[in-house]
Amino acid sequence: MATLDLRRVSASSPPAPGVREAAVVAKLIDTTTCIGCKACEVACQAWNDLPPETTVQAGTYQTLPGLAPNFWNLIRFTEHEDDQGGLHWLMRKDQCMHCAEPGCLVACPAPGAIVQYANGIVDFQQDRCIGCGYCMTGCPFNVPTFNPRTGRVYKCTLCSDRTAVGLEPACVKACPTGCLQFGAKASLLEVATARVARLEADGFAQAAVYDPPGVGGTGVVTVLAYGDRPELYGLPRDPRIPLAVTLWKGPLKWIGNAAILAGLLGAAVHFVRYGRKAVHGADAAPAGEARDGR
Amino acid sequence: MDGDPARRIVRYRFSERLVHTFTAIAYVYLLLTGLAFWTPALYWIAIALGGGYLSRVLHPWAGIVFVILVGWMYVAWRHDMRITPEDRAWRRALRHYATNEDARVPPAWRFNDGQKGFFRVMVAASVALLLSGLGLWWVDLVPWELRWLRFAAVLVHAIAALVTIGGFILHVYMGLLVVPGGLRAIVQGDVTEEWARAHHLLWYRSLRQSDDLDTE
Ligand code: HEM
Numbered sequence: 300m301a302t303l304d305l306r307r308v309s310a311s312s313p314p315a316p317g318v319r320e321a322a323v324v325a326k327l328i329d330t331t332t333c334i335g336c337k338a339c340e341v342a343c344q345a346w347n348d349l350p351p352e353t354t355v356q357a358g359t360y361q362t363l364p365g366l367a368p369n370f371w372n373l374i375r376f377t378e379h380e381d382d383q384g385g386l387h388w389l390m391r392k393d394q395c396m397h398c399a400e401p402g403c404l405v406a407c408p409a410p411g412a413i414v415q416y417a418n419g420i421v422d423f424q425q426d427r428c429i430g431c432g433y434c435m436t437g438c439p440f441n442v443p444t445f446n447p448r449t450g451r452v453y454k455c456t457l458c459s460d461r462t463a464v465g466l467e468p469a470c471v472k473a474c475p476t477g478c479l480q481f482g483a484k485a486s487l488l489e490v491a492t493a494r495v496a497r498l499e500a501d502g503f504a505q506a507a508v509y510d511p512p513g514v515g516g517t518g519v520v521t522v523l524a525y526g527d528r529p530e531l532y533g534l535p536r537d538p539r540i541p542l543a544v545t546l547w548k549g550p551l552k553w554i555g556n557a558a559i560l561a562g563l564l565g566a567a568v569h570f571v572r573y574g575r576k577a578v579h580g581a582d583a584a585p586a587g588e589a590r591d592g593r
Numbered sequence: 594m595d596g597d598p599a600r601r602i603v604r605y606r607f608s609e610r611l612v613h614t615f616t617a618i619a620y621v622y623l624l625l626t627g628l629a630f631w632t633p634a635l636y637w638i639a640i641a642l643g644g645g646y647l648s649r650v651l652h653p654w655a656g657i658v659f660v661i662l663v664g665w666m667y668v669a670w671r672h673d674m675r676i677t678p679e680d681r682a683w684r685r686a687l688r689h690y691a692t693n694e695d696a697r698v699p700p701a702w703r704f705n706d707g708q709k710g711f712f713r714v715m716v717a718a719s720v721a722l723l724l725s726g727l728g729l730w731w732v733d734l735v736p737w738e739l740r741w742l743r744f745a746a747v748l749v750h751a752i753a754a755l756v757t758i759g760g761f762i763l764h765v766y767m768g769l770l771v772v773p774g775g776l777r778a779i780v781q782g783d784v785t786e787e788w789a790r791a792h793h794l795l796w797y798r799s800l801r802q803s804d805d806l807d808t809e
């Protein structure tokens with residue numbers, strides 16, 4: 300996407316250069332209609348032309364233990380036994396959540412390596428990435444992954460190349476059940492709320508929309524049957540940019556910079572006020588000059 | 594006090610000067626690249642030093658070199674850096690030392706209490722920088738369940754670096770500007786007898802007593 304769409308740029312003083320307005324987009328994931336077919340995983344690999352990752356047989360329906368540098372879309376699988384002894388297969392599409400307030404971007408020290416577009420998509424620019432991994436410390440969802448071969452970090456782009464030209468993301472295109480939808484966030488939230496009402500009527504009283512306010516809401520909105528227990532799906536209950544990261548990039552930086560400047564200034568003031576020590580070696584003063592014995 | 598006040602005596606052996614010089618180079622490189630990642634306003638330093646990516650690759654290795662050199666200094670100087678009763682007297686007169694009223698400052702051994710303080714701060718901060726630096730270096734190997742280690746690493750690394758920067762400013766300021774002859778001592782190794790008497794009288798006397806005056 301173009302410079303005119305940039306709303307936020309990592310390690311750069313605001314304002315970002317973008318001037319365009321755009322509706323904030325979102326991807327809706329309805330975990331209750333996911334059948335675990337992994338068409339989205341394949342579509343993601345195919346569209347982004349990512350080299351295959353070797354799968355791991357862990358005795359579950361999950362392709363890999365976690366997201367990987369070449370694998371940005373993972374259907375996480377959990378077996379859940381409810382109070383009545385009923386068994387539920389929980390499928391949740393794990394990927395970058397495209398936070399409105401992205402911890403990755405806040406933590407990033409490389410100018411322009413992480414950007415946020417006017418439509419809300421958070422994108423990594425690997426050519427500017429220095430591979431420090433600070434985004435992995437800033438992300439509350441454990442999303443960015445480090446490729447040791449390239450020394451850079453990768454994640455879902457929300458198909459920013461497709462959505463920029465009006466296409467839906469590859470995973471949405473491939474989903475056979477309509478469990479994935481893409482569009483303006485405002486209208487998708489209505490769809491999600493209606494779906495939750497339906498689930499409540501069907502006996503899932505705890506059903507909820509997962510759009511965590513701690514990170515300003517996310518560009519990936521998830522409908523959960525057990526909305527009171529997002530941990531069941533591997534989602535944090537109340538994700539926020541970690542406090543340590545907020546302190547580090549906020550008060551600590553300003554206190555630290557002020558202290559460094561104060562130190563330099565203090566030395567200058569001291570030098571002007573007191574100057575060099577009067578007692579010095581014969582290399583600096585003619586011999587025989589009156590001096591203090593110690 | 595007998596002897597020729599202009600006679601030069603050895604304060605730092607060649608190995609001490611060499612290690613100090615390399616430590617200084619490593620530290621300044623770490624400081625500059627670290628500051629580039631610390632604040633975007635200084636990112637240009639990383640660009641000037643070969644780019645952000647290269648700086649990220651080299652910074653941890655320079656850190657390893659730095660810690661090894663600090664370790665060498667620790668071994669070489671730990672006896673001279675021990676706190677003595679004279680240091681406590683010196684500390685009480687710190688105000689006079691700081692205002693250059695040196696006549697009112699009690700005598701010091703090879704290092705005065707301020708130098709010993711700097712030494713201890715740098716050794717402790719180096720350990721903290723190493724441990725936290727390893728966490729930053731291999732952040733992808735720190736499991737998600739132990740992510741508090743990632744948080745601790747960024748905070749400890751930044752705070753420890755800030756502490757060393759404070760010490761570093763003071764150290765360079767004193768050595769370069771306040772104490773004439775200090776720079777020559779650490780680069781060329783020698784000081785005048787008069788300098789030794791003025792700044793480190795107890796050390797000077799011990800050298801004379803042991804007849805260890807390594808004159809040139
Ligand atoms: C002792 C071994 C050290 C190791 C293994 C180490 C490693 C690291 C790593 C991996 C980073 C992340 C970004 C980068 O690679 O540049 C970093 C950042 C940094 N390092 Fe070090 N480092 C060490 C020593 C030092 C020293 C002696 C200083 C002296 C000032 C220093 C100052 C910094 C600063 C200021 C940052 C940026 C911190 C921030 O953004 O909050 N480091 N270090």
Ligand code: SF4
Nearest residue numbers: 395396398402403438
């Ligand atoms: S989920 Fe993580 S990587 Fe994605 S925008 Fe949020 S903080 Fe960044």
